[in-house]
Amino acid sequence: MTTVIEVRGVSKQFKIHHERHQSLKERVLHPRSGTTELFNALRDVSFDVGVGETVGIVGHNGSGKSTLLKCICGVLKPSTGQIRLRGSLAALLELGAGFQPELSGRDNVYLYGAMLGLSRRTVDAVFDEIVEFSEIAPFIDTQVKFYSSGMYVRLAFAVAVNVDPDILVVDEVLAVGDERFQAKCVDRIQRFQREGRTILLVTHNADQVRALCDRAIVLDGGDLVADGPTHESLRVFRERLLDEAAEHDPEKLLGTIQIESVTTPSGSFEVRNGAGIHLDVTVSAQGAFSGNFVVEVFTRAGLLVSRSDAQGAPVNLAPGANRVAVDLPALPLLDGVYDVNLGVVDAHGHTVVAWREGAASLQVIYDGREGGIVALGTAVTQL
Numbered sequence: 354m355t356t357v358i359e360v361r362g363v364s365k366q367f368k369i370h371h372e373r374h375q376s377l378k379e380r381v382l383h384p385r386s387g388t389t390e391l392f393n394a395l396r397d398v399s400f401d402v403g404v405g406e407t408v409g410i411v412g413h414n415g416s417g418k419s420t421l422l423k424c425i426c427g428v429l430k431p432s433t434g435q436i437r438l439r440g441s442l443a444a445l446l447e448l449g450a451g452f453q454p455e456l457s458g459r460d461n462v463y464l465y466g467a468m469l470g471l472s473r474r475t476v477d478a479v480f481d482e483i484v485e486f487s488e489i490a491p492f493i494d495t496q497v498k499f500y501s502s503g504m505y506v507r508l509a510f511a512v513a514v515n516v517d518p519d520i521l522v523v524d525e526v527l528a529v530g531d532e533r534f535q536a537k538c539v540d541r542i543q544r545f546q547r548e549g550r551t552i553l554l555v556t557h558n559a560d561q562v563r564a565l566c567d568r569a570i571v572l573d574g575g576d577l578v579a580d581g582p583t584h585e586s587l588r589v590f591r592e593r594l595l596d597e598a599a600e601h602d603p604e605k606l607l608g609t610i611q612i613e614s615v616t617t618p619s620g621s622f623e624v625r626n627g628a629g630i631h632l633d634v635t636v637s638a639q640g641a642f643s644g645n646f647v648v649e650v651f652t653r654a655g656l657l658v659s660r661s662d663a664q665g666a667p668v669n670l671a672p673g674a675n676r677v678a679v680d681l682p683a684l685p686l687l688d689g690v691y692d693v694n695l696g697v698v699d700a701h702g703h704t705v706v707a708w709r710e711g712a713a714s715l716q717v718i719y720d721g722r723e724g725g726i727v728a729l730g731t732a733v734t735q736l
């Protein structure tokens with residue numbers, strides 16, 4: 354596979370200045386006071402992206418995702434290491450990066466095109482399409498500084514996807530804007546995928562990563578800690594999320610509840626399509642806890658088949674070992690292996706207090722002829 358993005362040993366340090374004297378008068382009197390500290394936002398990050406790949410980048414707030422994208426787009430220069438690109442690149446960086454606030458939307462579109470090396474005539478040719486996609490035609494001659502964040506993102510996305518880039522880099526922006534526009538963006542990204550373009554996608558939405566990416570990279574405190582198939586990387590990400598949450602957990606709940614084991618009455622995890630399976634789960638708790646039990650079923654390719662209602666399965670855990678029965682009464686799934694994730698969340702379904710990714714793998718047997726994930730039992734009758 355041809356490599357289109359090559360990131361080699363990239364580190365990025367920021368200088369952070371700590372002022373000792375806070376007031377203006379003090380700073381005038383002591384102009385060189387304070388200390389400067391070097392902060393590593395990225396540490397020795399290396400990976401390659403092949404042509405046509407869609408790679409997700411996930412990590413906590415401040416883990417270095419945007420810094421990495423900015424280095425790739427050339428907005429920031431790495432402190433050490435190298436980045437090589439093959440082909441043209443269009444980027445949708447964080448809000449605020451990219452557009453000139455004093456200029457109108459129209460001028461920004463042309464400026465952005467020029468930055469990508471496009472002639473005025475080339476931009477002219479796609480200008481109407483850009484405005485149409487963005488749905489902000491009435492405001493195209495308004496200064497960008499008066500745009501709402503939603504309008505800003507609409508225009509930025511519209512430009513990035515209409516200038517025919519080989520590589521598309523998207524930072525988080527899919528979270529902005531209403532659901533309909535988000536769906537339109539996702540649709541457009543999928544079209545890019547079919548066209549064989551290369552995409553780097555930063556998002557906090559794990560479902561979006563699963564749905565769109567073949568591969569995911571996990572950053573943690575500036576280090577690349579996982580790079581592989583999406584579901585494996587997301588497992589690493591979730592485990593780290595839990596570890597870190599445990600450190601900041603005011604009630605110290607995390608780690609005190611564990612999903613210990615999953616068995617079935619027959620000992621087998623094989624199930625025929627349409628039949629059910631019963632999972633017997635052992636959950637240990639150090640103290641009493643009332644919350645909800647959550648069950649997720651994924652395909653091996655990382656597609657979420659189903660997540661149970663996070664508020665619909667109350668459990669009252671007692672100190673010691675607890676048993677929880679999970680019934681999947683009639684699996685309509687087609688042939689294949691499905692991974693089951695199990696978790697315990699708080700009563701509101703917001704905070705995860707225990708999680709076990711890949712707690713069980715179900716082997717579904719199906720000898721019908723439908724294709725896909727789900728057997729719908731579609732019937733066709735000629736009338």
Ligand SMILES: Nc1ncnc2c1ncn2[C@@H]1O[C@H](COP(=O)(O)OP(=O)(O)OP(=O)(O)O)[C@@H](O)[C@H]1O
Pocket residue numbers: 367368369392393394412413414415416417418419420421
């Ligand atoms: N220009 C800068 N000067 C100093 N520190 C910076 C600068 N830009 C980023 N940082 C720091 O580098 C770290 C990584 O920031 P970055 O924006 O890359 O994180 P992120 O993973 O994109 O986070 P988020 O999920 O919140 O968008 C943060 O601690 C941030 O404060």
Ligand SMILES: [Mg+2]
Pocket residue numbers: 418419420447525
């Ligand atoms: Mg960011």
